[in-house]
Amino acid sequence: MKISGFTIIRNAVINDYPIVEAVRSILPVVDEMIILVGNSDDDTLGLMQSINDPKIKIHHSVWDASLRTGGSVLAVETNKAFQLIDPDSDWAFYIQGDEAVHEKYHQTIRETCLQYKDDKRVQGLVFKYLHFYGTYDYVGDSRKWYDHEVRVIRNDKKISSYKDAQGFRVGKQQLKVKPVDAYVYHYGWVKSPEQMMKKMKNFSKLWHSDQALEDMMKAPDFWNYDEFDSLQKFTGTHPAVMQERIARQNWKTELDISKKKFSLKDKLLYYFEKKTGIRLFDFRNYKII
Numbered sequence: 001m002k003i004s005g006f007t008i009i010r011n012a013v014i015n016d017y018p019i020v021e022a023v024r025s026i027l028p029v030v031d032e033m034i035i036l037v038g039n040s041d042d043d044t045l046g047l048m049q050s051i052n053d054p055k056i057k058i059h060h061s062v063w064d065a066s067l068r069t070g071g072s073v074l075a076v077e078t079n080k081a082f083q084l085i086d087p088d089s090d091w092a093f094y095i096q097g098d099e100a101v102h103e104k105y106h107q108t109i110r111e112t113c114l115q116y117k118d119d120k121r122v123q124g125l126v127f128k129y130l131h132f133y134g135t136y137d138y139v140g141d142s143r144k145w146y147d148h149e150v151r152v153i154r155n156d157k158k159i160s161s162y163k164d165a166q167g168f169r170v171g172k173q174q175l176k177v178k179p180v181d182a183y184v185y186h187y188g189w190v191k192s193p194e195q196m197m198k199k200m201k202n203f204s205k206l207w208h209s210d211q212a213l214e215d216m217m218k219a220p221d222f223w224n225y226d227e228f229d230s231l232q233k234f235t236g237t238h239p240a241v242m243q244e245r246i247a248r249q250n251w252k253t254e255l256d257i258s259k260k261k262f263s264l265k266d267k268l269l270y271y272f273e274k275k276t277g278i279r280l281f282d283f284r285n286y287k288i289i
Contacts, residue, residue, distance in 0.1 A: 001117050003110070004089040004155065005030035005055075008077040008165075009097045010038030010063060012047055015199045017097040018187055019044075021241040023051055025100040029109050030055065030093055036081040038063045059084055071164030078161035082153075089155045090117050096165070098188035102239045105182035112180040113152065123159065123175040124168065125152040126286055127182055133189045134225040134253040136238060136246050140189075142230040142262075142270055147279065150177055150286050151184055167285035177286045185239060192251040196223035230270065231257040 005026050012019045027033060033056045037045050048058055061080055067073040078094070085092050091113050095101070101109070109125075116122040131145040132138065146166075153159050153168050153175065162169045169175065191199060200223065238246060262270060273279050 001091075001110075001114050002032075002086065002089045003030045003091045003093055003113055003152075004032045004034060004085040005093045005095060006034040006036070006078075006081040006085055007095050007097060008036045008038065008061075008074070008081050009044055009048065011040045011042055011202065012044040012097060013040075013042035015202055016191060016195050018100065018242070018245055019097040020047060020051055021100050021239070021245060022095045022097055023048075023056070024241045025103070025239050026093055026095050027053055027055055028103070029101070029106050031089070032057060032086055034059065034081050034084045036061050036077060036084065038077060057084070074165035075161035075163060078165045082159075082161070083157065085155060087155070091152050092155050093152050094168075095151065095184075098186060100185045100187065100239045100242055102183065102185065102237070103241075108182050109152070109180055112178070112182075116178055120154075121176055121289060122178050123154050123156065123170070124150045124177040124286065125180040126177045126288065127151045127180055127184045129186060130183050130234070131186045131189065132234065133228060133231055134255055135249065135251075136187075136190055136242075137234055138231045138255055138257065139234045140228065140230070141232045143266065143273070143279065143282070144229060147282075148179075148284075149184070150175055152180070162285065169285075174284075175286045176289045179288060185242075187242075191223075193222040193225065193253070196225075197221055225253050225255060228255070229261045229266070231255060233257065 007023065009019045023033060035048050035056060035058050037048055037058060037060055039062045061077060063073050063077060067076055082092060112125060126148050129147055129149060131140040133140050150167050158170050159168050269280055
């Protein structure tokens with residue numbers, strides 16, 4: 001069995017993406033790691049080269065600025081990276097630049113890939129998610145955070161990235177997947193208030209019209225982390241690759257997680273999910289078989 005990893009990245013230094021940690025977090029699982037580096041305004045290429053692992057294969061790309069609306073350029077670049085994977089690989093493990101996988105899940109991931117390697121009905125594996133917010137001490141636990149997503153796909157080039165690279169499809173058809181008992185840790189909302197707003201303004205260039213982008217640029221130079229509906233304290237451990245970054249945290253954000261800011265409908269759905277473990281009326285970008 002052969003597993004390839006793949007990711008895309010651009011302006012990682014400016015936006016302080018934990019892309020080095022993301023890549024290192026799955027290197028023990030994969031046999032090769034494709035990194036597609038976009039045209040950047042910083043030394044993202046040098047940052048990727050600094051990982052210095054023989055599994056890594058770095059490629060270069062120029063992002064099409066005309067595809068920025070809705071983040072579609074992210075899917076285009078993800079598909080480019082997927083096409084670069086060794087044809088002999090059975091699976092492709094996709095990791096985004098603000099995600100990481102805990103080392104305690106490495107064996108489970110490989111065992112699940114092996115379990116379904118020859119079952120061609122299975123087009124991917126769906127992971128559980130933890131979304132960190134504000135600092136490394138809080139996770140979002142409301143319906144606004146997606147709780148599962150496909151991150152391992154079969155090396156079938158009929159599969160392609162969907163919309164803003166959130167998931168994958170075959171044409172318009174959802175992938176048929178099996179669950180893997182592992183979490184992806186998402187750190188996209190963990191930055192200083194100033195760095196978070198800087199990232200949001202830069203990221204908006206991939207999403208919005210000229211007018212909306214102009215309005216975004218007028219926003220204050222810091223992010224207000226009080227704008228959340230529900231959080232809970234994180235009591236577990238972070239991946240080993242994240243420990244150095246966590247130790248460098250140089251800001252404090254105290255959040256009152258006792259307050260829940262829901263509409264009546266969302267409040268009822270939230271507490272039903274907490275009681276039963278069932279998330280009603282939730283959109284799934286895949287089909288579990």
